[in-house]
Amino acid sequence: MQVLLDYLDVLGKGSRREKTVIVFLAIVAGLLGALSVLLINIAIHRGFEFSLPLMGAFLVTTVLSIFTKRMAIRKMRAFLEEHIAELRLGLTSGIGNAAFPFVEQLEQSEAVTRMTIDARxxxxxxxxxxxAYYSVFILIFTLVYLSWVSPFALVLFIGLFVVGALFVRFYNRYVARIIEKAAMEEEALFRGVEHLIGGFKELKLDPAKNRDFFENKLIPLISRIRDLRKVALYRLMESELVLEVLWLLFIGFFFALNDNNAVGAHVLIIFLFLEGPVxxxxxxxxFFVEANIASGRIESLQEQVDGQEVPNRPSQAENEAPPTFEAFKIRDIRFNYTDKQGQATYSFGPVSFDIKGHEITFIIGGNGSGKTTFLKLLLGLYPPLSGYFAADDKRIRMAxxxxxxxxxxxxxxxxxGLYGVSAVDESRLMLLMDEMGLSSKTAWRGERFTNTNLSTGQKKRLALVIALMEDKPVYVFDEWAAEQDSTFRMKFYEEILPELKARGKTVIVVSHDDRYFHCADHLIRLDYGKVSLDETIPTPS
Known part of the structure; x- marks a missing residue:
């Protein structure tokens, strides 16, 4: 019974009106089911004498019971699907509004399994x-009738019911821990499959690596999940067996101790009727144990997401005209990466420099110098620990x-797709795709690209096409040319970047291509999170 009550709490976030209607229908169906037992016992009491009114009452009661039960099931199905949709919407919108550092650390397998497997x-x-609710209400109403037929049978039933309820409550806690552990292993299996697909080339190349990955990673995971679920199912089966034994003990004790044949006949009918509901x-x-665990896992993730949510405050900036700033000013910006104990593992800054508007700025430096960290700060994905950004002399929150x-x-x-682009200029889109050598690889059809299963270089070129279609005031490219051949690399530096500058765009490029540094108006070198070079490139005469 406690498990059923817990499940009502699982549905506690749903519409109160819908839940009330569902519970009302289940109560009515249970009451009508119990009433049919009463009508059968009346017929037995009359010696099975045919009575048209009694027969009519029985038929009407049975039909109404079936109808209300089916209506309750139909409404519950619709209610649950609405509930699942709300859970998924809450999680997806919460993740969409969460702080970037949290999402950056969020395990994809955790979010996917909880929105799919747990939701199902x-x-x-x-x-x-x-x-179950129909059966519970039948049980309750029938027990009321049983109390009138045989108070002794009622007392005996309640005693054994309390024993069974206590057993199930404590035993299912143990089972729940096993199921929770199996669910966590399923998340690990999802990550393993990600590695299998993402690292397929490397695994295919090296038989020893492939064998080690399967034998020491995937196969043990699958085996542990199988064993945990088998144990859980066996334990649940044992729980069911104990309840069945208690039910048979109830029947056996009653007939062993009962000495009234007339009462015994009535109680026997009640027992036979209750066997199905029990x-x-x-x-x-x-099912309820697994559903409660799944709901708890979803709510746990939802609480984590809600705790990281960044309020979407109405921003006047979004309605402003495109910026006409002379320079982005970066002043004393600092940021720390920290471990779980809050200790700094990498420190960036303080850095101060200007990025001039309508010019091309290259951010250069070795691996680990802080280039990508700076971009995330500039784009508002990371909040700076100290310092500020300004457009000319106006301080702004980059987020x-x-x-x-x-x-x-x-x-x-x-x-x-081209999300956020209200009106797609298809002729320009086709022209850009042709210039990027993508016309034979993918097409724009039905508001989406027909193929995104491209090489890394082709994917980057398609991403550039999308960026150019967005037509934003500021463009940021992080090692865009790294996977391009010499033709598209040259095209990027010597044609696309100058064209963006000519259109009045501000362009920020992270690059290792020193042979193209002359294409920049401004060079910023970062080393170990600090500015080591701030140089303006002279315009060729």
Whole structure:
């Protein structure tokens, strides 16, 4: 019973009106089911004498019971799907509004498994919950009738019921821990499959690595999940067996101690009728245990996400005209990466320099020098520990000005559509795709690109096409040319960047291509999180 009550709490976030209707229908169905037992016992009491009114009442009661039960199941299915959709929407919107450092550390497998596998575990309990509640209400109403037929049978039932309820409550806690552990291993398996697909080339290349990965990573994971779920299912089966034994003990004790044949006949009918509802309750328990665990896991992730949510405050900046600043001013910006104990593992800054508007600025430096960290600070993805940014002399919070920028990161994600572009100029899009050598690789059809399964260099060129279609005031490129051949590398530095500058765009490029540094108006070198060079490139005469 406690498990069923816990499940009501799982659905506590849903519509109160819908829940009230579902519970009301389940109560009515249970009451009608119990009423049919009463009508059968009346017929027995009359010696099975045919009575048209009694027969009519029985038929009407049975039909209404079936109808209300089916209506309750239908509404519960719809309610659960709405509930699951709200859970998924809450998680996705919460992640979308969360602080970037949190999302950066969020395990993809954790989010995906909880929005899919755990959500399905809740969803599939819809029919079971109605059958269980229907059975519970039948049990309650029938016990009321049983108290009138045989108070002794009622007392005996309540005693054994308390024993069974206590056993299930404490035993299922142990089972729940096993199921929770299996769910965590499933997340690890998801990560393993990501490695299998993402690292397929490396695994295929080296048989020893492939064998080691399978034998010491995937196969043990799959085996542990199998063993944990088998143990959980066996334990749940044992729980069901104990409840069935208690039910048989109840019947056996009653008939062993009862000496009234007339009462015994009535109670026997009640027992036979209750066998189905009691079985439904017992069978439903494993589903509710898994659903409660799944709901707890989703809520746990939701709480983490809510705790990291960055309020979407209405920003006047989004409605402002494109900026006409003379320079971005970076003043004393500092940032620390920290471990779980809050200790700094890498310190960036303080740095101070200007990025002139409508010019091309190269950010250069070795690996680990802080180039990508600076970009994330500039784009408002990381909050600075100290210092400020300014457009000319106006201090600004970069998190509110992300719409000024179009960025292609070194670890970029390629979308299959032009999100945020209200009106797509298809002729310009086709021209850009042709210039990037992509016309034979993909096409724009049905508001999306037909193929994004491209090489890394082609993906970057398609990302550049999307960025150019966005037509933002500021462009940021993080090692864009790294995977391009010599033709597109030259085209990027000597044609695309100058063209963006000619159109009045501000361009910021992270680059290692020293042979093209002359294409910049301004060079900033970072070393170990500090500025070691701030140089203006003279314009060729």
């Amino acid at each position: 575990r809740i969803s599939r309990t819809g029919d079971m919950i109605i059958k 079985a439904d309750i017992i069978i439903s328990l494993p 509110e000005y992300g719409h000024w920028f179009s960025a292609i990161f070194s670890d970029f994600h390629l979308f299959n």
